[in-house]
Amino acid sequence: xxGVTQTPRYLIKTRGQQVTLSxxxxxxxxxxxxYQQTPGQGLQFLFEYFSETQRNKGNFPGxxxxxxxxxxxxxxxVSTLELGDSALYLCASSLTGRLNTEAFxxxxxRLTVV
Amino acid sequence: DQQVKQNSPSLSVQEGRISILNCDYTxxxxxxxxxxxxxxxxxxxxxxxxxxxxxxxEDGRFTVFLNKSAKHLSLHIVPSQPGDSAVxxxxxxxxxxxxxxxFGTGTRLTIIP
Numbered sequence: 001x002x003g004v005t006q007t008p009r010y011l012i013k014t015r016g017q018q019v020t021l022s023x024x025x026x027x028x029x030x031x032x033x034x035y036q037q038t039p040g041q042g043l044q045f046l047f048e049y050f051s052e053t054q055r056n057k058g059n060f061p062g063x064x065x066x067x068x069x070x071x072x073x074x075x076x077x078v079s080t081l082e083l084g085d086s087a088l089y090l091c092a093s094s095l096t097g098r099l100n101t102e103a104f105x106x107x108x109x110r111l112t113v114v
Numbered sequence: 115d116q117q118v119k120q121n122s123p124s125l126s127v128q129e130g131r132i133s134i135l136n137c138d139y140t141x142x143x144x145x146x147x148x149x150x151x152x153x154x155x156x157x158x159x160x161x162x163x164x165x166x167x168x169x170x171x172e173d174g175r176f177t178v179f180l181n182k183s184a185k186h187l188s189l190h191i192v193p194s195q196p197g198d199s200a201v202x203x204x205x206x207x208x209x210x211x212x213x214x215x216x217f218g219t220g221t222r223l224t225i226i227p
Binding site for chain 1: 150155157159160203205213214217218219220
């Protein structure tokens with residue numbers, strides 16, 4: 001069974017640009033969550049999508065957005081990039097709808113903003 | 115407001131001995147707790163979890179203990195092996211209709227051969 005796949009693995013962008021990251025969840029998982037990991041802040045929750053709808057949102061500015069497609073694949077977009085957006089972006093998928101389910105993470109996309 | 119705290123940024127343990135990683139939480143609504151292991155430049159790997167209705171869960175060398183009254187959980191690894199060297203994150207969740215995980219800041223575990 002394939003794991004969570006994130007593309008691309010590495011990205012370098014310039015301040016002011018926008019970026020789109022992609023995540024393919026484990027087959028059968030309908031919940032996809034996104035997290036930002038930085039050295040200073042640890043792992044911070046961005047948002048969760050379930051059945052193409054955003055179900056939860058963390059405390060990030062509106063420049064961070066996402067969507068989910070009918071096949072559960074998800075994309076995350078960051079517009080008007082700032083230097084502080086440099087981070088490891090992680091996607092997690094879950095078999096939601098049941099109690100006590102764990103989230104499985106992809107390898108992440110390392111975004112560097114210069 | 116850090117709702118999940120791991121107060122020890124690092125821990126060194128001799129190979130073969132027990133490693134104990136600690137985690138405290140403040141939100142009494144959390145009812146499911148997970149431990150993840152993370153290597154640099156990789157995503158976290160799920161290790162073990164515990165529901166709030168239990169006080170202990172064991173899986174091989176890994177045991178998680180939950181003390182609800184103290185809002186404290188711990189991960190025990192015994193015996194510790196060199197491959198256990200990694201950063202360990204504690205995470206918590208409110209179970210219903212919600213997959214959002216709140217993470218601690220992590221503890222870097224180093225196993226000394």
